[in-house]
Amino acid sequence: MKKLHLFSIVLLACFLVLSCTSDKNKSLDVNIIPYPNKLLKKEGVFLITANTQLLANSSRAAKTAHQFIQKLSPYFDQAYEVGISDYGKNNSIYFSLDTSLNIPFEGYRLNANTNSISVLASSENGLFYGLQSLAQLLSVSQDEKTIAIPALDIDDAPRFAWRGMHLDVSRHFMPTSFIKKYIDYLAINKLNVFHWHLVDGVGWRIEIKSHPELTDIGAWRVVKNENEPWKDTEAWKEGDDRSKYGGFYTQEEVKEIVKYAQERFITVLPEIELPGHSEIVFDCYPNLVCKDSKGKSLKNIGVYCASNPESYQLLEDVLDEVIDLFPSEYIHIGGDEVNKSNWKKCTTCRALMKDKEFDEKGLQSHFVNHFDKYLISKGRKLMGWHEILEGELSSSANIMFWGGMKEFENVLKEGHPTVLTTGTSYYFDHYQSQSEHEPRAWGGFTPLRQVYDLNPLSPDIDSSLFHQVLGIQANVWTEHMRTPERVEYMIFPRIFALSENAWIQEKNKSWDRFSKIVDARLQQDKKTGINCSFSAYRPIITTSFDSITKKLKLNIETELDADVYYTLDGSHPDAENGHLYVKPLLLDSSKEVRAISTKASEILTEEETIKAIVHKARGCEISLKNTPYPKYAAKGAKTLLDLESGGNVWGSGKWLGFLDRNLDALIQLDTLTRVEKVTLSCITDKGSSILFPDEIKVSVSADGQNYQLMNTWIKPEAVLVSEGLGTKLNQFSVDFEPINCKYIKVVAKCPKQKNKGTFIFIDEIIVE
Numbered sequence: 001m002k003k004l005h006l007f008s009i010v011l012l013a014c015f016l017v018l019s020c021t022s023d024k025n026k027s028l029d030v031n032i033i034p035y036p037n038k039l040l041k042k043e044g045v046f047l048i049t050a051n052t053q054l055l056a057n058s059s060r061a062a063k064t065a066h067q068f069i070q071k072l073s074p075y076f077d078q079a080y081e082v083g084i085s086d087y088g089k090n091n092s093i094y095f096s097l098d099t100s101l102n103i104p105f106e107g108y109r110l111n112a113n114t115n116s117i118s119v120l121a122s123s124e125n126g127l128f129y130g131l132q133s134l135a136q137l138l139s140v141s142q143d144e145k146t147i148a149i150p151a152l153d154i155d156d157a158p159r160f161a162w163r164g165m166h167l168d169v170s171r172h173f174m175p176t177s178f179i180k181k182y183i184d185y186l187a188i189n190k191l192n193v194f195h196w197h198l199v200d201g202v203g204w205r206i207e208i209k210s211h212p213e214l215t216d217i218g219a220w221r222v223v224k225n226e227n228e229p230w231k232d233t234e235a236w237k238e239g240d241d242r243s244k245y246g247g248f249y250t251q252e253e254v255k256e257i258v259k260y261a262q263e264r265f266i267t268v269l270p271e272i273e274l275p276g277h278s279e280i281v282f283d284c285y286p287n288l289v290c291k292d293s294k295g296k297s298l299k300n301i302g303v304y305c306a307s308n309p310e311s312y313q314l315l316e317d318v319l320d321e322v323i324d325l326f327p328s329e330y331i332h333i334g335g336d337e338v339n340k341s342n343w344k345k346c347t348t349c350r351a352l353m354k355d356k357e358f359d360e361k362g363l364q365s366h367f368v369n370h371f372d373k374y375l376i377s378k379g380r381k382l383m384g385w386h387e388i389l390e391g392e393l394s395s396s397a398n399i400m401f402w403g404g405m406k407e408f409e410n411v412l413k414e415g416h417p418t419v420l421t422t423g424t425s426y427y428f429d430h431y432q433s434q435s436e437h438e439p440r441a442w443g444g445f446t447p448l449r450q451v452y453d454l455n456p457l458s459p460d461i462d463s464s465l466f467h468q469v470l471g472i473q474a475n476v477w478t479e480h481m482r483t484p485e486r487v488e489y490m491i492f493p494r495i496f497a498l499s500e501n502a503w504i505q506e507k508n509k510s511w512d513r514f515s516k517i518v519d520a521r522l523q524q525d526k527k528t529g530i531n532c533s534f535s536a537y538r539p540i541i542t543t544s545f546d547s548i549t550k551k552l553k554l555n556i557e558t559e560l561d562a563d564v565y566y567t568l569d570g571s572h573p574d575a576e577n578g579h580l581y582v583k584p585l586l587l588d589s590s591k592e593v594r595a596i597s598t599k600a601s602e603i604l605t606e607e608e609t610i611k612a613i614v615h616k617a618r619g620c621e622i623s624l625k626n627t628p629y630p631k632y633a634a635k636g637a638k639t640l641l642d643l644e645s646g647g648n649v650w651g652s653g654k655w656l657g658f659l660d661r662n663l664d665a666l667i668q669l670d671t672l673t674r675v676e677k678v679t680l681s682c683i684t685d686k687g688s689s690i691l692f693p694d695e696i697k698v699s700v701s702a703d704g705q706n707y708q709l710m711n712t713w714i715k716p717e718a719v720l721v722s723e724g725l726g727t728k729l730n731q732f733s734v735d736f737e738p739i740n741c742k743y744i745k746v747v748a749k750c751p752k753q754k755n756k757g758t759f760i761f762i763d764e765i766i767v768e
């Protein structure tokens with residue numbers, strides 16, 4: 001096949017499965033994402049040849065027809081032309097735009113027969129989405145002389161009006177070329193909002209001509225080789241001989257990107273953070289930091305002085321230029337995670353709060369509401385993260401909710417139009433699998449199936465509130481994504497699940513159908529240069545306690561269909577040296593389990609390994625003196641004796657997390673048992689304030705009354721050092737002379753950190 005140009009790769013080959021056909025009666029797969037809400041398959045195919053006519057009913061519809069020609073150009077040498085016609089003809093593809101049609105604004109109808117194809121819509125948006133579906137249906141013959149499209153009827157329209165993807169370019173600047181590619185990814189998947197996170201505490205990425213310091217200083221930081229580059233940042237200034245890191249978008253580049261998005265019916269939503277997440281601003285303008293009673297500037301915690309008129313003037317100047325650049329209905333002002341401690345110390349902020357008779361939350365509302373009124377005066381609407389609800393928020397403000405689904409209903413009850421961006425399913429900076437081979441990510445766990453399965457309009461929510469849900473969006477925070485390639489890895493294939501969740505009605509979703517289409521897409525994507533993640537093929541090795549047999553139950557599965565081969569003796573598995581996994585296994589002794597996934601004899605991902613441990617306390621009774629942190633409570637105390645590994649992601653829901661509390665567990669064995677070792681399986685992630693225990697004490701008793709301290713493990717220096725090296729798993733053992741006992745007390749001491757809380761995480765207590 002001819003080499004495809006990048007545009008064609010992105011808009012066509014990357015997302016369609018090439019199959020071979022020249023038989024008009026042969027059935028073809030329908031691999032469309034998002035899948036249409038109504039689709040009727042028919043017999044036969046339509047063959048596109050050099051003689052096929054491209055027709056449109058108007059010059060506006062002809063624009064879409066010309067976009068389709070771009071998709072055909074890799075396969076046919078001649079230049080197609082678009083004819084204007086009131087109707088379709090034999091051997092033609094007809095694009096019709098008719099505002100009188102009873103088709104929803106972004107909807108379309110696609111009718112493919114053996115002799116013609118028509119794409120109908122009442123808006124250019126809908127016609128564009130019909131084109132995306134048509135492009136995904138293309139199937140090229142082996143001799144490249146014909147392209148087949150299956151005969152079918154589609155009547156389709158989106159579930160939500162807001163279908164968005166966010167990208168944080170503050171922590172790591174992304175080039176304009178990639179921003180356009182990112183927009184292409186959205187367009188192909190029928191997403192229509194690009195939320196551009198241009199400003200945060202570590203970088204200002206948009207040129208503001210009235211305040212050039214924001215990019216002269218704010219767009220650059222000193223290069224530091226740290227595990228967490230978004231922390232402890234230092235602004236680079238002219239004359240510094242150290243290397244600088246960063247970048248910004250000129251206003252001309254912004255205009256170019258906005259236009260590029262508009263051509264693909266995508267709204268660009270700019271975000272300018274206020275009143276928090278603005279440390280870099282105060283490197284440019286130190287006078288905007290709060291001051292104490294002596295007039296001395298307080299610590300730069302990234303929050304504007306809410307009583308300083310210059311804070312408001314700067315932001316009004318910024319918003320004026322942003323409004324001129326972005327025609328979006330909404331302007332996002334951030335508003336999340338505002339540290340209000342400086343306001344409590346600031347003389348003029350305290351005076352303002354006293355005068356207005358409100359507290360710090362009220363002062364935040366005062367600040368946000370000022371800009372709500374300002375944006376309304378400019379013909380725009382304010383949108384912010386849900387924390388702007390603190391205090392008395394203006395009724396005209398709009399919300400973007402990133403919390404958990406349990407709190408979603410309460411936010412809707414506040415009465416504001418809301419976009420759902422829940423961190424439990426729509427944060428694509430979270431890990432895609434629990435494999436140790438995953439590149440470093442934020443601590444949450446959001447696999448493909450979890451994205452797909454979420455129903456944004458849950459039946460648990462009062463349906464009378466549904467009208468306030470504008471739509472859904474996934475967020476891509478780039479702390480651990482320094483390159484476009486890493487961003488691609490984190491969004492593909494999860495963007496497919498978001499797309500389908502945003503487009504089709506809940507009753508029309510099907511994981512089985514979706515997973516087969518994604519499987520076909522990913523096999524093609526790896527040929528076209530997109531750095532897609534294959535994490536959904538990773539063998540997921542899980543263990544649990546089988547209460548009937550008292551044995552360890554071993555299960556291996558993959559999210560997307562693949563053959564899995566495994567070994568239990570520590571050797572490396574393959575099709576020859578390995579067992580094909582068919583069903584769960586029961587083990588009565590500890591094993592080293594290794595597994596790979598394959599498709600068509602090709603190994604898809606790295607080998608996965610776990611130690612399946614069978615120990616003497618499995619499934620026994622256990623109680624906790626201190627309760628775990630609610631968000632990290634897993635299955636409660638029994639989590640610690642369930643033989644189930646928590647994996648390499650502390651946010652997997654399989655770890656018990658204790659905040660500023662010791663683990664204090666009491667295990668009751670079934671009978672008097674000989675014991676000589678107790679081991680705790682732990683995880684650390686210092687950036688998330690998760691550390692290993694400082695010490696572990698083990699005491700035992702035969703009668704549950706009289707306990708004997710057997711030994712104490714104290715954290716050595718080497719383990720202390722390892723806590724600063726990212727997410728790490730480790731097991732810590734307390735050995736002692738063998739003793740018969742029935743009760744075991746295990747106390748793991750939680751470390752202390754200055755001015756912040758500390759977690760310890762444990763997934764299993766192993767008794768040997």
